[in-house]
Each structure stands twice: as C-alpha cells, then as structure tokens.
Amino acid sequence: MTAEVLLRLEHVTKRYGSFTALDDFSVDVPRGLTGLVGANGAGKTTTFRLVLGIARPTAGTVSFAGHDVAADPIPIRARLGYMPEHDCLPLDQSAADVVATFAELSGLPSRAARQRASDVLDLVGLDEARFRPIGGFSTGMRQRAKLAQAIVADPELVLLDEPTAGLDPMGREEMLQLIARLGEFGISVLMSTHLLDDVQQVCSHVVMIDSGRLVVSGATTELLDSGGVVTIDVGTDSERLVGALRQRGVEARSDGSIVEVATDEAGLDIVRDTIDDEGLSLFRLSTSAASLADVFVRRAGGDS
C-alpha cells in the first residue's frame, strides 16, 4: 500500500543569482517520519524555505496536502511547525512565555496557547525549567525549547532543520526519541540532517539530496535492503569471477581472494548462477547489511 503523500515537490528549481540551490528537484514526502539527507549546502534549508512559502521556486511547484504553497502560503503555514538549525529564541524571556507567544502567533487563543505551552514543555522535558529565561539554558534545553515551539500549535507536519546539531551523545539520543514520539502523536516530520545514523534510527522514509538534485527517495527499509554487500571467497579465481560478474552487468571488486559485490536480492541470484556457470570453488559467501551511508555514497557516487 502506498502511503498518503503529504508534501510534493515537482520539478522545483531555485536559483539565487547564478547559484542554483535546487535543480529540477522532484520528490513525494509521505505522512510519517521522513529524513532529508544531504551534505551541507545540498539544498535542505532551501527546501524548507520553499515549503514554508518564505521563498518562491524559480520553477516548479511545491504543494502541501494538495495545495500550491506559492499561491497562498498563509493558511499552509498555520498547519506547519518549523525548528531552525540556529539559535532563534529570545534569550531574556522564559520558555513558557516564548512557546505560548508562538502558539498565539499560530492563531491559538491566549488561554489555549498558555495551556498548550505548558503541555508541550512538559512533553519535551522542560516542565521544571519553563519559567527560567532561555538565556540560561544548555544547548540541549534550547533544542528542546525550539522543538516545543515547533509543535505547540499541533501542526500536521513539522520541519526540523538539523535537530541534533551540537548535542552530546545523550542529548542526541533523547532528541531522537522525542522525534520518534511525534510520529506516534500523529505529527508528520521532515527532518533535515547530514547524520545518516539519525535518519536510520527514527525515519521510515528517506530523501537523499546532493548539490540540489535528488539522489534517491524511498522507504528506509527498502533502501537498506537494496544496499547490502556480498562477500565471496573463491580462492585464486577472484579476478575471473569479477570479470564474469561485470559481463552480467554486476559491479564487483576484488581484494586478494575476496570479491565484494554491492547488490540486492536479484543480484545475489546472479552471483550464485555466475559461480555455478564458471565452475568456481566457493569457500565462503556472506552478506552484510548496508547502512544509509553506503546507499548514499553508492547512489551519489553513481550519479556523479
């Protein structure tokens, strides 16, 4: 079953002068937790700016729940939450005051805004610190406060820009757990990061982007299944096996007696048949699960 598409970018190009931030970028983002992965400068923040309607695409269309964002971004922003990467909160005000103010700015009545602020600050673990000025918060607490203001108005989709940036391992783990819980609460997440482990840990869908172009998009499990590495030991016949595999369209490389093939289930069948057809002695065959980093490097490398 195909998940419902919440956000759709169709042939989106965004140029700033001579610099092209996004280049004919098309992707569907389903409901749920999605990771937007790419190196610094890949176009992740530009994508967020286009989704929020803060910037307009040079070409193409960005639509949220079927509505063109560029045509009228105001009602769409009321359904979105946004957590920027950098510090963005007034340091001389309390967390409760800041979060309640942003709830009001999202259209909630004053009383409901204060109640929601109290609830979400409790949820992110800042209940005891909510009346302290944000200027006295640690980096981890500020990240939590930023997350609280992003979800205080109960958005359908929350855009998280590098939510674990600057956090220590414990803080990072707690932030990822919080993000994973948002999915349980029915809030969809689009999380930009260059840390593939973060995405692998919490996201069910991945969008990989490089230099403003789509590398690959798909369910995390499918991408991981497609990115396994098969290690084969055929003794002194390794070069022969590599040649035979390449003739069948399977990329392989040898390292002494070991041959490594990056392949999926279908490729595994070809490897087996090739060894059989060539009459090679098979001493060892093992598979190892791929990481998203393997998938990114292979796909981005293949594209370039």
Added chain:
Amino acid sequence: MNSSAGAVYDRGYRPYEGTRGGRKASVLALVRASIRRALGFRRSWRQKFAPFVLLGIVTIPAIINVGIGYVTRDSGVDRFEIISYRDYVGVSSTLLLFVAIVAPDVICPDRRQHVLPLIFARPLRGSDYVLAKVGAIATILFAFSFLPQVLLFVGNLLVSDGALDYFTDNASVLWKVPVAVAVLALYYAVLGVAIASLTDRRIIAGAG
C-alpha cells in the same frame, strides 16, 4: 490493585481541537507580544523600569497642575495653570525619549536573536510584521501620552469651582486631544520603526 500505591502517568500528547484564528489573530498576537516586551511584562523588573519611570515623569506636570488647583481652590485668586492641554500634546521631546527606548526593544532583538525566521514561519506576511510593530509602538505612545491628559482633565474637573461649567468650557479637548495624540503617536511610531529597522543593536537604534 493497591489503590494506595503511587502511580506515574505519561500524559502523552493531546491534539489541539479548539478554534484557530487566521492572519488577523496572528497580527494581533504579535502586537500584544510586542507591547508586553516593550513594557517589560513577564520579564525582570529592570525591563519595566525605564518605561514606567518615563510614564511617571510625563504625569508629573498633570499632578502638579491639579495639585495647585486643589490648594488654591478657595483662595480667591485666579486659576493658575502650569500646563495646558495643547502644551501637553506638544511634550514631544518626552515622546521621542519613549520612542528611543521602546522601538529598539521591539524591533532589534528579533533580528539580533534570529527570531524572524520563526515569526515568518507563522501565518503572517512581511507587511503584517511591520504593521504589528508600528501598531504596538503607537499604542504604547498613545497610552503614555493620553493617560496624563486624562488625569489632567479629570483632576481639573474635580477641583474646578463648577464641574459642569468646566466640562462645557473644555468639551472640545475631548476629541481634539485624542486625535492629536493619536496622530503624533503614529508619526513617532513609524519614525521609530524605520530607524530601528536599520540596525540590530538597540543602543545604536536608540541613538538614531
């Protein structure tokens, strides 16, 4: 189950199902937040100090005027006024001081602390932001200029020989003063926002 045992409840997350205002509600919320910020509400006493000391200073002439009227009410001497309603409207140097304190505090931190991206992620346009900031400063200036006038009028009314006569003699100030104060407040607010928007440093904006 042991009913006396304590229990920890994970209250989880409650979706919001109440009413949501549109763009207008967001603009009004920004006006309120800016007024709160400028007057130091929900902040430390240091942030409240400057605006309310200024309010006290601009109220002093009204208090003195009414006080003299009260002391001399039965002495038979002619009424003595140290400041007229017209003069009070023209206390523009004090208003400028207000603008120098209030406008930078309302505008500059949004830029210096990078709050603008969060504000513009809400249902607001760029023009709404400017409108809300001008509205907030103008509201404060109007209130701080008009309150002493009210004090002056009510005080003079109470210490005058004939309250009804004083009221009818000075009825025109009831519309002239609010209009004059409103126009002046709006003028200074636009000026203050324009200057404060040129820098993210409060001290420089205040000097400007």
